[in-house]
Amino acid sequence: MDVTPLVPQGRQVIEAYGDNGFRISGVRYDGSVLVLPDRTLNWAVATSEDITAESLVPVTDHEETELxxxxxxxxxxxxxxxxxxxxxxKGVSLEPMDTGAASRTYNVLLAEGRRVAAALIAVE
Structure with missing residues (x-):
């Protein structure tokens, strides 16, 4: 039985993480990423200490992001x-968790049509 959530065409789906990067909608990204429903961006963050409100501007300024x-x-x-x-x-609620949980949760919420984004620090 296929338990993969049904996601509308053109949406960014996180398929894998690890090896210091991600595979999102068939594309490999090295390092940390910002995942929005319509695009994925490289994110110049390696540790939690690097995260600032400014580093999240592409997400917080995106009109589709509520969570x-x-x-x-x-x-x-x-x-x-x-x-x-x-x-x-800025109208954005924040849910901190580990990268694996954030990746899985993003896909589920995206499939539900929620206005979600993910800021993900890469793991080995």
Whole structure:
């Protein structure tokens, strides 16, 4: 039985992660990525310390984003309330988790038609 979520054509689906990169809709990306429903961007972030509100502007300025899944690599990191409030002021709710969980959750929410994006730190 196929349990792959049905995703509308042209949407970005995270197919695999690891080896310091991702395979998204058939394309290999090295390093960390920002995944929006309509495109994937390389993200110049290697650790949680590199994440700033400015590094997330392509996601927070995207009109389709209501929920951002933030994949911190192998373990989630607690974020300050000030950081969460900054994103919320732009209309984006934040869910921190490990990269694997964020990748899987993104695909499910995308298939449900949710206005979701993912910021994913690459893992080995």
């Amino acid at each position: 951002l899944l933030l994949g911190f690599g192998k373990r989630p990191v607690m974020l300050s309330q000030a950081f969460r409030d900054t994103l919320r002021s």
